[in-house]
Amino acid sequence: MSNSTRGKRPLVADKRSSSTSRKKTTTTRKRPVKRRKPIPPRRGGIIGFLLRILRFFTRLIWAVTWRGTLVAVLVLGLWVGYTATTLPDLEELLDGRARGSVTMKDYQGNTFAWRGDQFGGVVTAQTVSPHLKNAIIATEDRRFYKHIGVSPRGIASAVRINLREGRGPLDGHGGSTITQQVAKLLCLGTPYDPATGQTETQYEQDCRRGTLQRKIFEAVYALAMEAKYSKDDILTIYMNRAFLGAGARGFEAASLRYFGKSAATVDPAEAAMLAGLLVAPTRFAPTNDLARSQNRAATIIRLMNEQNYLTSAEAAQAQANPAVLSQAAAARAGGYFADWVMSSGPEFFTRKTTEDVIIRTTLDQRIQRAAEEGLKWVFENKVREGSKAQAAIVVMDAEGAVRAMVGGRDNQVAGAFNRATQALRQTGSAFKPFVYATALDLGASPLDLIEDAPLTINIPGSGSWSPNNYTNRFLGTVTLAKALEESLNIPAVKVSESVGRENVRTVASGFGIDSDLAAGPALALGASESTLIEMTGAYAGFLNGGSSVTPYGLIELRLLGDEEPLMGTGGGIGERVIQQDAARQLVWMMEKVVSEGTGARAQFGGREIAGKTGTTQAARDAWFIGFTGDYVAGVWMGYDDNTPLTGVTGGGLPAEIWREVMMRVHEGLPLTPLPMDGPRQPQHVVDAPVAQPRATTTEGIINNLLRDILGGGGGNSSGRQQPKINGGER
The missing domain is CATH 3.40.710.10 (DD-peptidase/beta-lactamase superfamily)
Known part of the structure; x- marks a missing residue:
């Protein structure tokens, strides 16, 4: 009988051990193979060629754009930073008048007339009446405390309005923030110099030019001010330098000029009238047209109410009791008498004064009213x-x-x-x-x-x-x-x-x-x-x-x-x-x-x-x-x-x-x-x-x-022809 098992492995029973089996299984598991996504076949023909060119330029433009933007931001930052280092201290910017003022008082010491650029003194965002501060912000720049000096939203809105009204994009509405308006008032840091031959009016017109280049410089200056000064500092400069009609520079001078009181004590109606002067000082000056000025103030009171600066009751009270002029303001700057005093005084202390001058005069306002009323x-x-x-x-x-x-x-x-x-x-x-x-x-x-x-x-x-x-x-x-x-x-x-x-x-x-x-x-x-x-x-x-x-x-x-x-x-x-x-x-x-x-x-x-x-x-x-x-x-x-x-x-x-x-x-x-x-x-x-x-x-x-x-001819005569005068009246 032959041995049929030779050369064959003997049959034995498998050893069953769970631990051994699991260990063996773990060590022998194969890692899955990561398959690459199939590369789409290149599109051939002219379309494929054009797409490849488009992709190339897209990548190029993106690379240039982000790098260019980075460079522009760096340059702008350096420009703004340098400009900020050239800005003077706050105190130097509060009274920027090129000439002085003349205040005239009657023989009893009561003020009745003003000439020149009046400056009533410095007011700050902290000392001015809260109603006036709120009226200015509500009227001129409701997002003043939120933006960085320029407002892209405001600029875009102004451009859209200008185009809709048939003007150029930079003509008419400017979309300027209060900070940009201060930049204009400071003429981007260039002071008035009479030696240039410019009049003060020409200088101010030049400062308000609306060209694109000027707008860019103005925006940079505004950003620099935001970096140098606080928001309240910028508002303080604005409140002291703004022209508000009738020769008044700054809100303190205007408040004294129109109401005979400090800007720290004006009520909502008076604050609204003062803020209303910012858009057009001469047109809305209450000494020119009180009713027009009151109508403008009513609009501002409504804005203050809408922006929650006034309650409905306060707004209604202000609307029902509009601001009125003081007695001195109603006299409209003293008229002919004040002009005569200015012309008869020394020029360097009256018409061309660089100082603030007080003149006590002989005027009796009771007699002045009597003369005006009798003539009328x-x-x-x-x-x-x-x-x-x-x-x-x-x-x-x-x-x-x-x-x-x-x-x-x-x-x-x-x-x-x-x-x-x-x-x-x-x-x-x-x-x-x-x-x-x-x-x-x-x-x-x-x-x-x-x-x-x-x-x-x-x-x-x-x-x-x-x-x-x-x-x-x-x-x-x-x-x-x-x-x-x-x-x-x-x-x-x-x-x-x-x-x-x-x-x-x-x-x-x-x-x-x-x-x-x-x-x-x-x-x-x-x-x-x-x-x-x-x-x-x-x-x-x-x-x-x-x-x-x-x-x-x-x-x-x-x-x-x-x-x-x-x-x-x-x-x-x-x-x-x-x-x-x-x-x-x-x-x-x-x-x-x-x-x-x-x-x-x-x-x-x-x-x-x-x-x-x-x-x-x-x-x-x-x-x-x-x-x-x-x-x-x-x-x-x-x-x-x-x-x-x-x-x-x-x-x-x-x-x-x-x-x-x-x-x-x-x-x-x-x-x-x-x-x-x-x-x-x-x-x-x-x-x-x-x-x-x-x-x-x-x-x-x-x-x-x-x-x-004289033989009937009259004495001390000359060869001058005498007019035929019949004189002697009844």
Whole structure:
């Protein structure tokens, strides 16, 4: 039997051990093979070629873009960082005015006018009224405390609005943040330099250019400010440098200018009005149009309510009680009087001051209101509607301190033509008191007699000249007092010729008539030109007893913060011109003008009043200048283009304006007598008119001069042509 098992493995039972089996299984497990994704086959043909090119450029653009962006960010960061290192300290940026300011106070110390760039002092985001701070943010930049200085969302919105409204993308709405607006106000760190030849207005226009390049520089400067200053610091700069109309720089100055209070104490309605000025300071200035400014403020109050800065109740309260101007602000910067003070003071402390100046003036605001109201009443009740006639008023005391001034019917203006101080007009019969003052000073009496009869004077080189009376009638023999009372022309010329024209010119000049006085016999009838303030000042000399007066409005001038004034009063009583007894007799004569003569319409309240009417050829100018024991006032009326007045003489509307003004001025004042004396008796009393008075009287002297010296031709004449003046008004 053969062995069938040779060479074969013996059959044995498998050893069953779980531990061994698991171990063996673990060690023998194969790792799975990771299969690669199948590579898609390249697309052939032209499409595949184009796709490969597109992929190449996409990768190239991405590589360039992110690297370029990185470089641009680095450059921008360096630029912003460098700009931030050049920014000055906060305190240096708060008052950036190129010139100073002038604050004017009345004689009682109350502020009534401002000129120049006002700066009320520094306010900060912490010290200003919370209502004002909220109004500014709600109006100008509601995300101010969230952005980094520029707002891409705001810029995109502004561009979209500009394009929709048919403008260029950078024209109109700017989308600027408050920080960017501060960058504009700082002109990107370039201060104003007059040496460049630019005006301040041109400089500011250049700073506000809206070119793309300028916008980029502006954005960088804004980012630099955000890096250098805190948000409150930036808001502080904005609140102190913003122009807010009426010469006010900064919210403190504007609050003082419009409301007479600090910006720290304004209520929601006032805060909204101030914030509303930012968009258009001149247009929305409450001194220009209060109703328009209030409407703008109402819009801002609504925005403050929508942004939860005001409750609905607070907003309703502010809407129901809109902000109103202070009394000083309502006076609109002092008008003509303030302009006159600015023009009469030293230029380096007024019109071109670089300092903040305080000027105390002679203005009495009660009297100023009386002058304005009196003029307005007459034009509303006595002058035909639509008349273009103008008028001017000056009120002063006997020492020349000007208490009120109206330079035209539109008295709530600044910088306008001032007819009280700038208009040279013929004076007409208002000049005659100088003629009689000369005669009285030389010893004549108001009761001396003179003949009111036709007169012809031969003027060498000009021929004969025959003045006439306004009524074309002659009264015969009259006293000097009667001649002035009735404003007779012939006696005035005769007296002037008798005492000598040079003497009359000397007296008129001594009383302050600085204009070029006529050389011929028409001097006596007011052929010369003068200003209202000169004539009123001269009449003040009659009231004070015969001394010259220089009208003045400035009492003292000092720098803000200084106690000692830099200069004091620039006017007042000067040298004596005529003797006191002559002045007192002249006042007596002028009182008769008002109580019995051509100035009767000026009477009021039983007061003693002296004055003189004046009307020029063809009634181109009409005057009334007069005084009580307290004040002197002058009124001029006429057209700027010399159009003749219709039915107006000095004894008419000007006298009525004078009365309406002085009635208001004297309300509550006691009756003050005039400083006057009755006339001395003449050397030769004439009880009845005579044809040939004695040679010792004024008439006799004149007749002798005309007959024996001049042969009827008049004395001290020149070759200057004399105008035909009929003078003497009712």
